[in-house]
Amino acid sequence: MPRVVVVGAGVAGIAAAVSLVRRGWEVLVLEARSSVGGRASSVWDATAGEFVDCGQHVLLGAYTAFFATLQALGTRQLLGAETPLRFLFCEESGQFLFDAGRLPGRLGFVAALWGIPGLSRWERFRLLWALRQILTGKIPEMTVAEFLHRSRQGKRASSTFWQPLTLATLNAPPEEAALSLLRTVLREGFLRDAEAARFLVPCRSLHEVLDPFGRWLADHGGELRLNTLVTGLEFEGSTVRAVRVSPDGKIPADAVVLALPPWSLVRILPVLRRVPEYAGFLHTLRSSPILTLYLWLREPLLPAPVCAFAHPDLHWAFRHPTRFGAEKVSLVVSAADHLRDLPYRQLLERCLRAFATVIPAFHPALVLHQRVMVQRTATARLTPELVALRPSGKTPWDNLVLAGDWLQTGLPCTLEGAARSGQVAAARIVGESDH
Numbered sequence: 215m216p217r218v219v220v221v222g223a224g225v226a227g228i229a230a231a232v233s234l235v236r237r238g239w240e241v242l243v244l245e246a247r248s249s250v251g252g253r254a255s256s257v258w259d260a261t262a263g264e265f266v267d268c269g270q271h272v273l274l275g276a277y278t279a280f281f282a283t284l285q286a287l288g289t290r291q292l293l294g295a296e297t298p299l300r301f302l303f304c305e306e307s308g309q310f311l312f313d314a315g316r317l318p319g320r321l322g323f324v325a326a327l328w329g330i331p332g333l334s335r336w337e338r339f340r341l342l343w344a345l346r347q348i349l350t351g352k353i354p355e356m357t358v359a360e361f362l363h364r365s366r367q368g369k370r371a372s373s374t375f376w377q378p379l380t381l382a383t384l385n386a387p388p389e390e391a392a393l394s395l396l397r398t399v400l401r402e403g404f405l406r407d408a409e410a411a412r413f414l415v416p417c418r419s420l421h422e423v424l425d426p427f428g429r430w431l432a433d434h435g436g437e438l439r440l441n442t443l444v445t446g447l448e449f450e451g452s453t454v455r456a457v458r459v460s461p462d463g464k465i466p467a468d469a470v471v472l473a474l475p476p477w478s479l480v481r482i483l484p485v486l487r488r489v490p491e492y493a494g495f496l497h498t499l500r501s502s503p504i505l506t507l508y509l510w511l512r513e514p515l516l517p518a519p520v521c522a523f524a525h526p527d528l529h530w531a532f533r534h535p536t537r538f539g540a541e542k543v544s545l546v547v548s549a550a551d552h553l554r555d556l557p558y559r560q561l562l563e564r565c566l567r568a569f570a571t572v573i574p575a576f577h578p579a580l581v582l583h584q585r586v587m588v589q590r591t592a593t594a595r596l597t598p599e600l601v602a603l604r605p606s607g608k609t610p611w612d613n614l615v616l617a618g619d620w621l622q623t624g625l626p627c628t629l630e631g632a633a634r635s636g637q638v639a640a641a642r643i644v645g646e647s648d649h
């Protein structure tokens with residue numbers, strides 16, 4: 215049986231391994247860390263006595279590749295049930311409920327948009343017209359902000375709809391985010407059908423859903439080796455023969471999938487910077503941070519399970535089940551460039567101040583315990599320029615393919631993008647796909 219070495223046990227590596235095992239290949243997965251999941255992993259919080267994710271993750275019903283991977287592992291049901299998109303938008307001047315569940319399918323989303331208060335009738339028509347144009351028109355690539363300007367979206371439509379949607383789904387501000395990706399989110403997600411548009415905030419940690427991968431792999435004749443840092447590859451002509459691991463090991467391979475983010479990949483394979491398909495992307499690449507502040511509270515506080523805010527230091531808040539205190543809340547700031555380098559104390563103070571502004575009932579004395587997660591390289595910042603340069607994952611070497619959320623999947627950098635890239639990488643290894 216040919217042996218594939220998959221480097222990286224993030225979602226892309228796990229999806230690649232699952233697909234390869236199902237095609238009858240023997241798979242060895244090498245992971246530098248002591249647990250799987252990569253950017254979708256969790257850490258143990260000793261004070262709360264529970265796992266906390268390295269950042270809040272939210273999923274859509276459209277995540278078919280990711281869910282298929284979890285189905286294989288037998289953990290899909292642990293995530294909980296998907297629901298129609300429903301959140302409370304909290305402003306200093308008041309609150310409104312965005313509820314896409316009042317009518318079926320896309321009608322529900324459109325009706326919720328129509329119901330945003332404070333828009334004139336003209337602004338509402340312009341918003342729906344812009345949405346229609348995005349979905350059906352032949353609009354050239356541009357930033358979301360350029361499109362909003364061209365389609366004459368007012369300040370309120372931007373601050374209550376376009377900006378939160380762009381930040382949450384693309385981890386980039388409208389001024390930088392690529393319109394083509396927002397179109398994909400709307401077409402394949404919120405406006406495709408009732409199933410795809412459903413929304414899921416995991417009710418268990420990502421650790422619980424991904425950790426069974428090691429056991430699953432072993433049960434299927436493969437192996438997961440944790441704490442194994444890959445340092446390079448050994449080539450013979452245009453073929454990879456072995457994977458080098460720290461400190462001085464060498465593992466022979468018939469084929470290799472490097473399921474790594476670009477910033478780790480170039481350390482193992484620096485020559486990629488000179489490969490034409492990759493050079494432009496790697497040169498232009500910038501990462502985009504996400505900040506998540508977890509608060510364990512003495513009393514229930516959040517007025518709804520999901521809240522959105524038009525505040526620069528606070529975009530979303532999610533309520534989670536917990537046994538420590540009355541309520542656990544995760545506060546999220548996407549594209550958090552302005553916060554990423556602040557000292558811990560200052561960061562915390564700013565986020566708590568923002569929370570008190572949007573939820574006046576909040577007081578720091580309610581906090582039993584807190585934990586800040588700043589992921590500086592949460593995703594690539596996919597600007598129109600970078601989207602055009604996204605590589606396919608194929609390489610000039612016969613038996614080496616890449617996987618990862620940053621590759622040309624047509625999707626934003628997400629769990630679904632990572633899972634799809636892993637499946638495509640597996641299909642390439644077994645020769646089922648040249649695309």
Ligand SMILES: Cc1cc2nc3c(=O)[nH]c(=O)nc-3n(C[C@H](O)[C@H](O)[C@H](O)COP(=O)(O)OP(=O)(O)OC[C@H]3O[C@@H](n4cnc5c(N)ncnc54)[C@H](O)[C@@H]3O)c2cc1C
Pocket residue numbers: 221222223224225226227244245246247250251252253254268269270271272273442443444445473474475478482504505506589591592593617618619620627628629630632
């Ligand atoms: C804070 C945050 C919030 C997010 N929110 C969402 C969300 O709401 N919805 C959504 O869909 N997506 C979200 N994402 C994005 C999602 O987590 C990523 O797109 C996805 O996890 C990327 O998976 P990957 O396998 O491509 O890469 P990674 O998860 O980075 O996996 C790469 C793996 O390779 C390992 N590795 C690196 N170098 C080596 C080496 N030399 N040797 C061996 N192993 C190595 C790493 O340890 C890691 O396990 C979020 C990400 C973050 C950080």
